[in-house]
Amino acid sequence: MKFKILIWSLIASFAGFLFGFDTVVISGADKALQQLWHSSDFFHGSVVMAMALWGTVIGALFGGIPTNKIGRKKTLLIIGFLFSISALGSSLANNPWVFAFFRFIGGLGIGASTIAAPSYISEIAPAKERGRLVGFYQFNIVLGILCAFLSNFFLSDFGENSWRWMLGIQLFPSIVYSILVLYIPESPRWLLSNNRIEEAKEVLNLFTTQDEQDLLVSGIENTNIPLSETIFIKKYRYPLILVFLISSFNQLSGINAFLYYAPRIFEEAGLGSKTALLSSIGIGIINLIFTMLGVYLIDKLGRRILMIIGSIGYIASLSLVALAFFLQWTGLAVPIFLFVFIASHAIGQGAVIWVFISEIFPNHLRASGQSFGSSVHWVLAAIIPSMIPILFSNYGVGNVFAFFALMMVLQLVFVLFMMPETKGITLEEMNQNLSKQK
Template identity: 70%
Template structure:
């Protein structure tokens, strides 16, 4: 079990790079808009938003290498993409080159949301799967915290401070890439490619060699059925997992989480805080996110996925409603930061802890990467559109209306959890497939 935990942690470090890459741009946000004299629309969609469109392409096509060359090799290439994105972004001299390198990093983010949860879910025992896959989410929020902290520490390094902010990610990217060489290939992926002896050796390393025959039998049956039916996730029998993956990803972004993480210093300044105070408050947001993600990781295999989603949904509705009121009624001081701290805690213990675990569980083995890609693509298309619109929306309809809209959407999420979402805690991947697929 110790080896499985170690390999899960290493694979989940892709989440650290995901979190760092997503949020590090927030420190350079206003500096880059002033430097390149960009309009709100151009700045939001090109300078800030291009990485998010990279995640869309990474999510759409990330299932291909994850299936073809395997989970491990895909994770290796993800580290390489992040490394070159960091170096290129830091050395860019115009918004178009900057956007191109940010797009490359986005490819890594999108692909990581497929390969890392798929890998961990396939090596983890059923009773610990939620906790181990949630390491990925923990590393996302750890990366977010480190990005906020890094931005704060580098804020006074001169007029090119943004270059240091963007370039520092090259160091963890290089270290992560080296670590990936030490993990084995997924035994389920090896069996799906009929590389049976390699799979047996990996299972022996995991102390699970006794499960080899049963796992081989289930995966061969899965593959045979797939070959006969020319299987894909859009067939009628997979409608239930497809709808579940779409809705959990849809509501994740309609909470406004990525819009908030991308623009937290700007949002705090809209609420009346100074630039340094806004950056410092962002560190507090990152720390809150980390602490409550740890709570979510601890509870996900104890209370289950649905209970955490209930807690998160109620917390979202309360906190987002309060943020909207604070902007409408012009409450100053610590009101908005306090309510946003509650918002980030609600996200961390609910959607944050659950989404990547849940999507990695609900599709059958031969379609796991494709299903993960579908859920990730839904997530990232919305994550590209919504933050790209924030500068424009804030300057036209105002932040109060934006946060009220997010609060209303979370009421619909609560209904989704209550009436559609199944509990997946403690059930093997093969059993879940039988339960959710309607032949």
């Protein structure tokens, strides 16, 4: 692997760190904000807590437009700006609506990052190492999650305004990320798809041999692309269904609902508030370790094997969590089962989803396909966590986790009978293979 490709991939993937941090940092402010503004469960769940997720939906729906029109690099720069504004504004907010507005801005950054960053990395990565390099994005997501849990724990004793420090501290990594993005080149595949051949060759000269460069340029130049072509035509029905299903199952596991409400879930299981925060840190550590394992294995075992392992782990752990609440098991039972749940997610869906979605559409439609998958993912990621306070109150924690376990049985069926293996195949070869599938 060329050292330059590694560095550029790490810089682009740092958008994932901001994504992970922004997603989870709100969990530390959850109860403090509800008490501060005397919010009902419905308003608190659907506006205060979930507004960033609705911003993420919009960012995912429309993030493909700048990613296609102005390029991957400029979109990554805009993402850094959005995260900076969100961190500063939400930390200074004095009412729930202003707070929700700035959280929405951060959500736009998250949604756009799930399109631009994986697309950029997949387009500069060699086929045999693409899974690992795009996997750095997921690694950074869970690193951001862990840092958010740690930050929340250490800032929790800063008095009644500790939530402001929790949210505002994200400004610093956002600025660092934005500066680093200035030093990466534009994606050569995006340049080629926009007929900027000479600029693409200048970038390719930095990390490819002449033979590799000629092969890539000729392969894209010889592709006949109708201007009216979209991801929704019959030719791309199979990859579209694959993206829809993997994105849906990702959230039907309950992963975002759990990450948003981890301290609350642990308290429901009988742990004290401080112990709940410490258990949340444990979740972050497990997530990071098994994500590293998943990123290491994704180009060795392949995407399908990791998804099978993760699905089996999901089913076992979620079923045990449901039983623990039904039978009122106390002590460390629920935290241990949830550690297994997060490990299963990290090595399976967590390691695979952004890699897989970034691989299966052609260059000129990659951002659109990424946008579709991200939109499905984030619509569910907005709906499910926003409903958690009401679902827990009306149906009980055990029933909610039993539903998630059932959904993971269906995911296992999907992986076994529908999902193709994509490791070690060039993006151009993969597009030809998938477009022929019925």
